[in-house]
Amino acid sequence: xxxxGAIFSGNMQYDLAVQxxxxxxxxxxxxxxxxxxxxxxxxxxxxxxxxxxxxxxxxVTGVLIIPQGFGQTVQQDLALGAxxxxxxxxxxxxxxxxTNAGAVAAARVSSQSLASSDSANxxxxxxxxKVDQSSSSAPLVIGVVxxxxxxxNSQITGTKQVVGVENNDVxxxxxxYIDFIVPGIIGMTVLTSGVLQTVGMQTQYRNKGILKKxxxxxxxxxxxxxxxxxxxxxxxxxxxxxxxxxxKLVYQxxxxxNVTTIGLIFAGTICFTGLGxxxxxxxxxxxxxxxxxxxxxxPMLFLSGTFIPIESMPDYLQAVAKVLPLTYLNYGLRDxxxxxxxxxxxxxxxxxxxxxIVFLVIGTLITNxxxxxxxxxxxxxxPVTARKAMVTGVxxxxxVAITTVGVVSIAQGPQPQQAVGPSDTIASVPNTIASVPNTIASVPNTIASVPNTIASAPNTLASVPTAIASSxxxxxxxxxxxxxxxxxxxxPRPTPTPSAPRPTPTPSAPRPTPTPSAPRPTPTPSAPRPTPTxxxxxxxxxxxxPR
Amino acid sequence: MNDQAGWxxxxxxxxxxxxxxxxxNHISFKIPFGVIFAFLGANGAGKTTTVEMLECLRKxxxxxxxxxxxxITKDEDEVRKRIGVLPQAFNTFDRLTVRECLKYYAAMYENxxxxxxxxxxxxxxxKARTQYKDLSGGLQRRVGVAIALVNDPEVIxxxxxxxxxxxxxxxxxxxxxxxxxxxxxxxxxxxHYMEEAxxxxxxxxxxxxxxxxxxxxxxxxxxxxxxxxxxxVHGAGTSAFKVLSRHWAGTEQNTSTVIVxxxxxxxxxxxxxxxxxxxxxxxxxxxxxxxxxxxxxxxTAANQGEVLETIPHLRRFHQQPENLF
Numbered sequence: 001x002x003x004x005g006a007i008f009s010g011n012m013q014y015d016l017a018v019q020x021x022x023x024x025x026x027x028x029x030x031x032x033x034x035x036x037x038x039x040x041x042x043x044x045x046x047x048x049x050x051x052x053x054x055x056x057x058x059x060v061t062g063v064l065i066i067p068q069g070f071g072q073t074v075q076q077d078l079a080l081g082a083x084x085x086x087x088x089x090x091x092x093x094x095x096x097x098x099t100n101a102g103a104v105a106a107a108r109v110s111s112q113s114l115a116s117s118d119s120a121n122x123x124x125x126x127x128x129x130k131v132d133q134s135s136s137s138a139p140l141v142i143g144v145v146x147x148x149x150x151x152x153n154s155q156i157t158g159t160k161q162v163v164g165v166e167n168n169d170v171x172x173x174x175x176x177y178i179d180f181i182v183p184g185i186i187g188m189t190v191l192t193s194g195v196l197q198t199v200g201m202q203t204q205y206r207n208k209g210i211l212k213k214x215x216x217x218x219x220x221x222x223x224x225x226x227x228x229x230x231x232x233x234x235x236x237x238x239x240x241x242x243x244x245x246x247x248k249l250v251y252q253x254x255x256x257x258n259v260t261t262i263g264l265i266f267a268g269t270i271c272f273t274g275l276g277x278x279x280x281x282x283x284x285x286x287x288x289x290x291x292x293x294x295x296x297x298x299p300m301l302f303l304s305g306t307f308i309p310i311e312s313m314p315d316y317l318q319a320v321a322k323v324l325p326l327t328y329l330n331y332g333l334r335d336x337x338x339x340x341x342x343x344x345x346x347x348x349x350x351x352x353x354x355x356x357i358v359f360l361v362i363g364t365l366i367t368n369x370x371x372x373x374x375x376x377x378x379x380x381x382x383p384v385t386a387r388k389a390m391v392t393g394v395x396x397x398x399x400v401a402i403t404t405v406g407v408v409s410i411a412q413g414p415q416p417q418q419a420v421g422p423s424d425t426i427a428s429v430p431n432t433i434a435s436v437p438n439t440i441a442s443v444p445n446t447i448a449s450v451p452n453t454i455a456s457a458p459n460t461l462a463s464v465p466t467a468i469a470s471s472x473x474x475x476x477x478x479x480x481x482x483x484x485x486x487x488x489x490x491x492p493r494p495t496p497t498p499s500a501p502r503p504t505p506t507p508s509a510p511r512p513t514p515t516p517s518a519p520r521p522t523p524t525p526s527a528p529r530p531t532p533t534x535x536x537x538x539x540x541x542x543x544x545x546p547r
Numbered sequence: 548m549n550d551q552a553g554w555x556x557x558x559x560x561x562x563x564x565x566x567x568x569x570x571x572n573h574i575s576f577k578i579p580f581g582v583i584f585a586f587l588g589a590n591g592a593g594k595t596t597t598v599e600m601l602e603c604l605r606k607x608x609x610x611x612x613x614x615x616x617x618x619i620t621k622d623e624d625e626v627r628k629r630i631g632v633l634p635q636a637f638n639t640f641d642r643l644t645v646r647e648c649l650k651y652y653a654a655m656y657e658n659x660x661x662x663x664x665x666x667x668x669x670x671x672x673x674k675a676r677t678q679y680k681d682l683s684g685g686l687q688r689r690v691g692v693a694i695a696l697v698n699d700p701e702v703i704x705x706x707x708x709x710x711x712x713x714x715x716x717x718x719x720x721x722x723x724x725x726x727x728x729x730x731x732x733x734x735x736x737x738x739h740y741m742e743e744a745x746x747x748x749x750x751x752x753x754x755x756x757x758x759x760x761x762x763x764x765x766x767x768x769x770x771x772x773x774x775x776x777x778x779x780v781h782g783a784g785t786s787a788f789k790v791l792s793r794h795w796a797g798t799e800q801n802t803s804t805v806i807v808x809x810x811x812x813x814x815x816x817x818x819x820x821x822x823x824x825x826x827x828x829x830x831x832x833x834x835x836x837x838x839x840x841x842x843x844x845x846x847t848a849a850n851q852g853e854v855l856e857t858i859p860h861l862r863r864f865h866q867q868p869e870n871l872f
C-alpha cells in the first residue's frame with residue numbers, strides 16, 4: 001500500500017528542458033505559459049547546448065527548442081491584421097540532429113496550425129519538441145505542450161471560445177489514481193491470501209503428514225476447509241484494515257467503508273479459498289504449488305482491473321476480464337468504497353459469493369486427505385516443470401471462466417428495457433452487474449484517459465495560461481482546480497494533421513463492444529488529466545455487458 | 548458392536564490393490580485386547596497400507612476388518628472416535644506449544660483426557676509451553692504419542708514410532724508403549740526394528756509381499772523359526788576348530804573365532820571341558836541366542852522357498868498360516 005501510494009498518489013509532473021534561442025518577450029511569454037502548468041517542470045538549458053545529447057544524457061522527458069526569430073515571426077503574423085490566422089505558434093518537429101532514430105526522435109505533435117486565409121504571407125512560428133519516444137511519458141508531454149501552444153495561440157490572437165463544456169461532478173469530490181487503486185490493492189490481498197496461502201498451506205500440511213493425522217480424527221473434511229476459509233477471512237480483514245488505515249493516514253484517500261465492503265471481502269475470501277483448495281488437489285510439492293497458484297493469480301491480477309482499468313485493454317483482454325471473479329470483486333469494492341453505489345456493489349458481491357460457493361463445494365468434494373487416489377495425469381509431484389504449472393493453470397483458468405460466466409449469465413437474467421433515468425438504472429440492475437467494465441469507466445478516468453485527456457481536452461489546461469488570460473482579458477478565467485468544474489466548451493479543436501501521431505488511446509475512439517440494451521457511457525471532455533487535482537469523474541448509467 | 552467385539556482387531560481376507568499392484572493380499576488375523584501386537588515387514592511389504600486401512604485412511608479393495616467390533620468401511624466415524632493414531636513420520640503445527648497441540652486435537656473429541664494428565668503421562672511437563680518446532684526428535688515423537696492418546700483410545704496404532712530416534716529417545720518411547728499395555732490398551736505397532744519388536748511385542752506377525760508369513764508370540768517364533776544358540780570362542784585357533792568340529796556338526800571358523808551351534812545347554816559345559824582337557828587356549832566365550840531378527844531374515848529371504856525347504860523345521864510353514872487363536 002505504501003509503495004503503490006508513493007508511486008501513484010503524488011502529482012504527476014514531467015521534466016521538460018527548454019532551450020530559448022530567441023530571447024524575445026514573446027518567447028518569454030511562451031515559457032511563462034509552460035511554467036504555469038503543474039504538469040511540467042521546466043528546466044532552462046544553455047541555448048548553445050546540443051539538444052539531442054542533452055536529452056540522451058539527462059532524465060528529462062523532452063527538450064523544447066524555441067528557435068531564433070520566434071518572437072519576430074509571431075509579431076509579423078500578428079501584424080497581418082484581419083488576415084492573421086487563428087494560430088501563429090505551432091509545435092513542430094525537426095529531423096535535424098537526429099542520428100539515432102531508435103533512441104531520440106523528434107516528435108511530431110498534432111499541429112495547432114489552422115489554415116490561414118492569407119496563406120501566402122503567413123508563416124507560423126514553430127517551436128521544436130524533441131522527446132524520447134521509448135518513454136511512456138512522451139505522448140503526455142507532447143499533448144501538454146500542444147495544448148499550451150493552443151491556448152497561447154488563443155490568447156495572443158484574441159480568439160474567442162464560442163463553445164464551452166460545463167462539468168458537473170455528481171460525486172462532488174476529487175479523486176486521484178490512488179483512490180482507484182486502493183480497492184484494487186484490497187482485491188489483490190484477498191486473491192493472494194486466498195489462493196497462494198491456501199495452496200501453500202494445504203500442500204505443506206500434506207507433505208508434513210499433518211493432513212494424514214487429521215484424517216484419523218473425527219474432523220470432517222468440510223469442517224477443515226471452512227476453518228481454513230475463516231482463517232483466511234481473519235487474515236484478509238486484518239490486512240484490509242491496515243491498508244485502509246495506511247491509505248487514509250498517509251495518502252488521505254477518501255472512501256466510506258460500509259457493510260457491502262465487508263460482504264465483498266468475505267465473498268472474495270470464500271471464492272479464492274475455494275479456488276486454492278481446487279488447485280491444491282492437483283499439486284503435491286510446495287514448489288509446484290507456488291508455480292501453479294502463481295500461474296492463476298498473476299494473470300488474474302493484471303487482467304481484472306486491479307491496477308489498470310479494463311477499458312484501456314484490448315477487446316480480447318476485456319472479454320477475458322469479464323470472466324474473472326476478481327474483476328467483480330475489484331469493481332464491487334470501487335462501487336462500494338469510492339462511488340458509494342451500494343446497489344451495484346451488492347450485486348457484484350452476489351456474483352463473487354455464488355462463484356465462491358461453487359469453488360468451495362468443488363474444492364470440498366475433490367479434496368481427499370485420506371487416500372491419495374487422484375488421477376495420475378493430474379497428480380503432480382517431483383520436480384516442478386513448466387508443463388505441470390501450465391496444465392494446472394489451464395485447468396483452473398477454464399474452471400474459473402466457466403463458473404464465472406455461468407454465474408454472471410444467470411445473474412444477468414432477461415434483459416430489461418433500456419434504462420433512461422435514475423429509476424431505470426435501478427431497474428436495470430442485472431445490466432449494471434453485467435456491464436462492470438463500462439460502469440467503472442467513469443471512475444478511473446483519471447487513469448484510463450490520462451494520455452487521451454491530454455490529447456483531447458482543452459479544459460485540461462484551462463488554468464494553465466492564467467497569466468496570459470489576465471493580460472489578454474478576453475475569456476473568463478477558469479475555475480481553480482480541485483473543485484467541481486463548470487467550464488465552457490471552446491471551439492472544437494481541428495483534427496490533427498495526418499503526420500502527427502495521435503497519443504493512444506483516445507477516449508473518443510468508439511469501443512467495439514456494443515451494449516445494445518443500454519446507452520454507452522459518454523466520455524466527458526473534461527476527463528481527468530495527470531494533474532494532481534483531477535476533475536471529478538462523472539458517473540454514467542451502467543450499460544450491460546454484451547451477450 | 549457385533550460378535551467381533553471379543554477381539555480388539557479382526558481382519559478377514561483384507562485386500563488392497565492399486566491398479567494391478569496388490570499391496571495387501573488376503574490377510575487375516577485376530578488380535579486380543581490388552582497386548583502389544585508388532586507387525587513386522589520389510590519396506591514395501593504392506594505394513595503401512597494394512598494399518599492405514601485399519602485407521603480408516605484407506606478403503607480396502609476386498610475383505611472385511613473390524614476394530615473394536617466396528618466395521619472400518621461402514622462405521623468409520625465411530626472407529627475414528629475410539630482409536631488413537633501415531634502416523635508414520637508424524638508432524639504437527641510447528642508454532643503451537645505442546646499444550647496447544649494437545650488442546651487442538653482434544654477439541655475434536657467429545658470426552659478427551661485431561662491435558663495436564665496427558666502431558667505428565669508422556670513426561671513432557673517441563674516442555675508444555677515449548678513450541679513443537681523447538682523440541683528434539685524424541686520429544687516430538689512423544690507429543691505425537693500424547694496426541695494419539697488425547698481421546699483415551701482403546702486401540703492405539705503406532706506406525707514406526709521410533710523411526711529416526713537415538714537409542715535413548717527410543718527407549719523413552721518404549722517405556723511409554725509398555726505403560727499403555729499395562730493400562731490395558733491394545734497397541735498395534737508397526738516397525739522394522741527387530742529389537743524393538745522383540746523388546747515390546749507380545750504377538751508378532753511378519754508380512755511379506757502383502758501376505759502374512761507367520762504370526763505367534765515372540766518367544767514361540769524364536770523357538771520355532773530361530774537358529775540354534777551359538778557359542779562363539781574368541782581367540783581360538785585351528786586346533787580348537789578341529790577338536791570342536793569333530794563333535795559338533797555345523798561348527799564354523801572365522802579367522803581366530805570358532806562358532807559352535809549348541810543343541811542344548813549341556814553342550815556349553817562339554818565344550819569348555821573339552822577345551823580345558825586339550826589345553827586349548829582361547830580369549831573369551833560368547834553365547835549368542837537366536838533373535839527375532841534371525842527369524843525375520845530367514846522367513847523373508849529372497850530365496851525363501853529354497854530356504855524353507857532346506858530347513859526341516861520350517862518346511863511345514865512356508866504356506867500361509869491359519870489363525871493362531
